[in-house]
Every structure is written in C-alpha cells, then in structure tokens.
Amino acid sequence: MDISEKKRRIESISNEVKELHPILENVLPKLPGVKSYAYTHGQYERGADFVVEVVNSSTKRTNHVGVVVKCGKISSSRIGDVEEQIKECAEERAYQVINRVRCSEVWVFASAGYSERAKEKLQERLKGRSIEFFGSEDIAAFVDDHYPYFWSDLPTEIGKYLQSAKSRIEALDKTTGLLLTSVQSDTYIDLDTYEHQKKTYTNTNTNTSKPSTKTVDFIKEACSTSFGLLEAEMGFGKSKLARRLALSLCDAISFKRRKLLPILTTYRQFIDCHNSSLEALAEFSLGLA
Known part of the structure; x- marks a missing residue:
C-alpha cells in the first residue's frame, strides 16, 4: 500500500469516535516526547478529545496539549465549532485524577485535511495560541511509524496486542x-532442532530401543x-x-x-x-x- 492509498484510507474514515479516535489512541502515546495521555472525549471534554503531556527536549519541563479531532475536511465554512473547541482547551481541567492543568498548545487532527484559508482564519482569530494542524498525510505517516497494524485490517485489540x-x-x-x-x-x-524418535533394533536375542532424531522446522512444527x-x-x-x-x-x-x-x-x-x-x-x- 503506497502513501496515496494510505491517505485515501484515512480520508475515507467517517466515524470520528469509533474509527479515528482509536487510531490516535494508538499513535499519540508513542510520539516522541509524549510522557502520558488521557482520552477526554465526552460530555465534560472542554474542547479536547485527548490531553497529552509532552516533555520539552531542551528544558525537560512538561506542558499539556489539547488534541481536537475532526472527521472530514476543515474548510472556512466549518471553522466555528473548531474555534470553540480550541478556546475551551485553555480552560482548567482535571488530568490523571489529581492534577489540574491548562492546555497551552492545541493539535488539530482532520482526517481529510484542512484548507489554508481555514487555517489562516483560525490563527488570526486565536492570536497568541499555539496551534498545529495535521491532515491525512500526517496521520498516515504517524500510523506508519507507530501503529502499522492498522493497515492490515485487524481488530483493534488484536493489532494493538501484536504491536505491544x-x-x-x-x-x-x-x-x-x-x-x-x-x-x-x-x-x-x-x-538446528530435532524431533526425538524411538527406533527399535531387533536381533535374534533381544529387542532394544535406541533414540533417534529427525531435523524439523521449529516454527512450522510449533505452529502445527x-x-x-x-x-x-x-x-x-x-x-x-x-x-x-x-x-x-x-x-x-x-x-x-x-x-x-x-x-x-x-x-x-x-x-x-x-x-x-x-x-x-x-x-x-x-x-x-
């Protein structure tokens, strides 16, 4: 499967919660610098479908990133709900039960990408906010690096287990x-692996058993x-x-x-x-x- 096919596969995702969220749940924790994460989608999400704790490689300090996930393409006519979610990411929230944090940065994942005009509008309206945008090619590259079993159409729990x-x-x-x-x-x-066998040698006086061996393909033998x-x-x-x-x-x-x-x-x-x-x-x- 080449990159264009992988992009089309990501772009064809139609169910945000059942399809796109599980992909990112397998990708986000494995991104460089990510220390921990929480799946926060739901009634009290405050804009972020995920919250990710990231360690700065230079200062070794951590900051929290709100992750906004959308199916389809983010166009100029569709930025209203995205803008509202990005704003809500700045609200204080509970993280890992005992911590209270604010997301100083936002990552926006869109399965079918975004228009440059929509990106410009959001950055203009939300000056001072750190916002990164990721489209289908970015998601496909992350899946290649951190969750390649997705391309094999395995059940999520099986693919996740095999990778782990x-x-x-x-x-x-x-x-x-x-x-x-x-x-x-x-x-x-x-x-070299051998199968133990019993071979009987017979003479006129007595019957004795002597062990013999046969070379076997260990992996094939174990699987059969x-x-x-x-x-x-x-x-x-x-x-x-x-x-x-x-x-x-x-x-x-x-x-x-x-x-x-x-x-x-x-x-x-x-x-x-x-x-x-x-x-x-x-x-x-x-x-x-």
Whole structure:
C-alpha cells in the first residue's frame, strides 16, 4: 500500500469516535516526547478529545496539549465549532485524577485535511495560541511509524496486542544479547532442532530401543502441534528460539493465515494467575478480562 492509498484510507474514515479516535489512541502515546495521555472525549471534554503531556527536549519541563479531532475536511465554512473547541482547551481541567492543568498548545487532527484559508482564519482569530494542524498525510505517516497494524485490517485489540508484544520481545532480545550496543543487530544464526524418535533394533536375542532424531522446522512444527516441549542444555538458546517463534507470529500476515496469537508467560503464572485456562490467559493478555 503506497502513501496515496494510505491517505485515501484515512480520508475515507467517517466515524470520528469509533474509527479515528482509536487510531490516535494508538499513535499519540508513542510520539516522541509524549510522557502520558488521557482520552477526554465526552460530555465534560472542554474542547479536547485527548490531553497529552509532552516533555520539552531542551528544558525537560512538561506542558499539556489539547488534541481536537475532526472527521472530514476543515474548510472556512466549518471553522466555528473548531474555534470553540480550541478556546475551551485553555480552560482548567482535571488530568490523571489529581492534577489540574491548562492546555497551552492545541493539535488539530482532520482526517481529510484542512484548507489554508481555514487555517489562516483560525490563527488570526486565536492570536497568541499555539496551534498545529495535521491532515491525512500526517496521520498516515504517524500510523506508519507507530501503529502499522492498522493497515492490515485487524481488530483493534488484536493489532494493538501484536504491536505491544513485538516491542516487548524486541526489547527483551536487546537486553539479553551478548553485545550490549545501542544498535540492535538483525543477524541471527538459526539453530538446528530435532524431533526425538524411538527406533527399535531387533536381533535374534533381544529387542532394544535406541533414540533417534529427525531435523524439523521449529516454527512450522510449533505452529502445527497443540503441545510441544523444547529441550536443550543451559545456554543453547532455547529462550532466544522461543522469542523468534513469537516474533514470527506477531506478523499481521501470519496472524491472518494461522490465527495464532503469541503469548509469552511462565508456567507458574499460567497455573497460579489464570487457573490453567488458555481462554483466561488470552483474555487477560488482550485486556478483555
């Protein structure tokens, strides 16, 4: 999917709350400098659909940004409600329950963009306010960087989980690697994996069993069986191999084809926290429990 197709996909969004808000809820927390956020859309939103806490890279101080979200294009004839929302963003509000804050800056997201004339009018009418505008191309670029699973048409909870799992596994790989560098290497040497088999040797006197082995594709084997046991001595790379399996299952195409969800947990957690129930573990991991 090229950028023009992605733009059209964003521009075709017609439901602000059910479609556009979930996209931004997956994007905003991951933008550089964002420390925290709150979804504030509703009866008491005071103009902002989201409030974002941003850390200034120079001073290390934080300020709060009100995020105004609109479906369609913001034109000169449509700036009235946008103007009112921007004004309301300056009102004091509760943030993260105990804090009282004012939004000194406003970000306006419009799924189909905005006209330059509408932008000029709003900036003229609201002099002294810091306002940034973002259209479909900006939103598509943010999705590319921070929520690429959106393009795969996965359910929101699935896409969000796969992205989070992928990030956790990659971070774990980085911290457990032998080379502690700031750059993560993509180099990986595949381990040979074997399936244990029993082969019977018969002679005239006695029957004895001798173990035999057969090379297998570990990822293919793991995906085609309901239960597997991976054995090796300490330091052979079992954990790394398991993470490679999980990463392969974090791919959106893989999920669509196999319908397998990678969940990393310990046996103790599975027994003690989820009562040995795969359904309970999956619901907990997806945030549905």
